[in-house]
Amino acid sequence: MTRGDDSRDILMIIPNAAGGGYDQTGREAVKIMKDGDVTGGDFTVDNIEGAGGTNAFTEMLGDAGDEHTMITVGLGVVGSLYSFGNEGRLTDATPLAQLISEPEGVIVPGDSPYQTIDDFVEAWAADPGELAVGGGSSPGGPDHLFPMQLADTVGIDPNDVNYVSYDGGGPLTSALLGSKIAAGFSGLAEFEKQIEKGELRVLAVSGEERQPQPALTDVPTLTESDIDLVFLNWRGVLAPPDIGDERREELIGYLEEMHDSEEWAAALAQYGWTDDFKTGDDFVTFLEEQDARVSGTLEDLGLL
């Protein structure tokens, strides 16, 4: 299957199952680099599942000095490393680039009594324990961090939040359609059809700006509703530790070329991802910030 030079082949590790968010982003990037023959070699994609990405990350850290491996990571992996008690941090690897960010949304059933985010926050603050909210990730994941940070911002003690964890977007959708929970916190890509049809409604999005998808243009951001919170899930690419500056620059170069392609622009539009490309030291700083913020939230919740 190799074309060209074996020594230019690259392995892309995906830290969760085929079909998940990391998988979509990682595979899309690989496909564009492969089709455009950016590296002059071939690509292999390997899904290593388990422990919210911790297994894949640990394995990658063990390949120190391996110049032919990359891993797709994101906010969920930052949280998992903490909640699974792993000592590793994303900055222990060689950060290459952040590829995208993706705002989340506050989703309610179509017949929910809450018409605006203010309605919901008011009811939520009145009795946070009685109002079950849910998300598609386990504690430490993006859908868990978002409601906790939102609660904190609007003056609810995150410890009082009644968060129900669902195994991904599918079960969360059923819970919302069946009105089993008052609100769901999640990325919106998986819910677009239901939103278009009015079976689910979005009260607010967590980005700095409104979302471009037709069904979402009318949904206000949290900041428009005077809630001072911007929450972005993000994904990026790392390489193993100790790969040398030259190779690091080379790999970043590949990702830059990928990022500048029309195909990537099309993928961003298709998945509703925000173009949020950072490389090198900017990305390192960003990772350090993220790490501090996640560990802070988890510490407040007594989960560390």
Place this chain on the structure above:
Amino acid sequence: MDTLNLLFDGLGAAFTPENLMYAAIGVLIGTFVGVLPGIGPAMALALLLPITYGLEVTQSLIMFAGIYYGGMYGGSTTSILLNTPGESASVMTAIEGNKMAKKGRAAQALATAAIGSFVAGTIGTLLVAFFAPTIAEQAVKIGAPSFFAIMLLSLVLVSAVLGASRLRGFIGLFIGLTIGLVGLDLSTGQARLTGGITQLVDGVDIVVVAVGLFAIGESLWIAAHLRRNPVEVVPVGRPFMGREDWARSWKPWLRGTAIGFPFGALPAGGAETPTFLSYITEKKLAKNGDEFGHGAIEGVAGPEAANNASAAGMFVPLLALGIPVTATASILLAAMTTYGIVPGPTLMTDQPDLIWTLLASLLIGNALLLVINLPLAPLWAKLLQIPRPQLYAGILFFASLGAYAVDQNPFDIALLLVFGAVGFAVRRFGIPILPLILGVIIGPLMEVKMREALDISNGKISGLFNEGLAIGIYVIIVLAIVVPIVIDRVRGDRPLVADAQDGTNEKEEVSR
């Protein structure tokens, strides 16, 4: 009538010699890949999906349906012949099917599995075609409390039909539930029963447990008795199903379908619970219940039909709501997206051509599976003529390969051997495997549903009783426990007789 016309249009579009060839290729490849233990339908689809790219939509959908059904059937083949279920939904097939195979009835077991799958798959697909949107609308209303109640029901029913010894049955059940507890606590992230071993944090893979208990445990048991017992030659047996086999199979097929389909159609229903329920139902209804555990054809026919009906039912939330409920469904969803099918509430009206072609393809793939695999069943069955040392060496090899294939993790091989030792021990002490494996599979599912129900109610126990369906099931559970006791009391001395019979069965079990 419109629906019927649309389906015929779909069949018409799909029914050309060229398309049938693609379906045949799909079925064959799917079966061969599915036969590898540890590779269930989900993985078979993921591995083989790329070969459907580059074909035109109709052809790739047809080939894809062939691979799907082929992969499902391949899994039953290994369960029956080698006692190595490739996924949790074929565990029940292994229990009776392998016993049948040992009695020289492998061909019948394979045939009833194939025909049962066909019957269930066809009825299920037709139900999807006609009722998907209606069912989906109702299905989302069923929540965690009802699921918890249904799973509790299957535990109670299994305990009630434990057979030989209640005590041994409960020991098995609790060993199973304990294995199911291993891993990370869902809401606090605390590691449970992992003994500090990081590889256990994600829990124990059911395939590893099942293959260890069944295949490895049995190989050890056979090896330990190889010199003491005379070599039992597996009788050749008849190649096809006899009249009695048909008479005993058709009702379980239909009952299995009726039990499996609703579970598939419920988001988060899954295929495991219905296979257990179907097995229990068949055991309860069988005239000669004693044959269960020793190779009763009903115990293969029912669960296989339930498994396939649930697989068809899975298309209801997938097509009507865009919700993938199983690993297989997620891969199907990914594949359908590449064909330009965007599942969701409006799918049936937005893209009728593609959907009807897909449903027609499923029907054709299902039919072709039967046509191709039924004649092969006697050939597969010959595999058991291999002398025992070589046969079990082969089983050990495939079992290890299967356990490794799940995650490509060498640790799983070690774990497999541990469960092999457990499998040997439970055989030695006469602890039944059925409640044990039920505990491993249903335990974690029950925990998730119980947590969800209690989380939503903020810890109030009433959260388990706030759905009508759940209350109805609890009533059935109470009746299932109370009625037999009352009957026993009324009839007076009957229980003693039953106990005495049980006692002899038990001894047989142990000495075997």
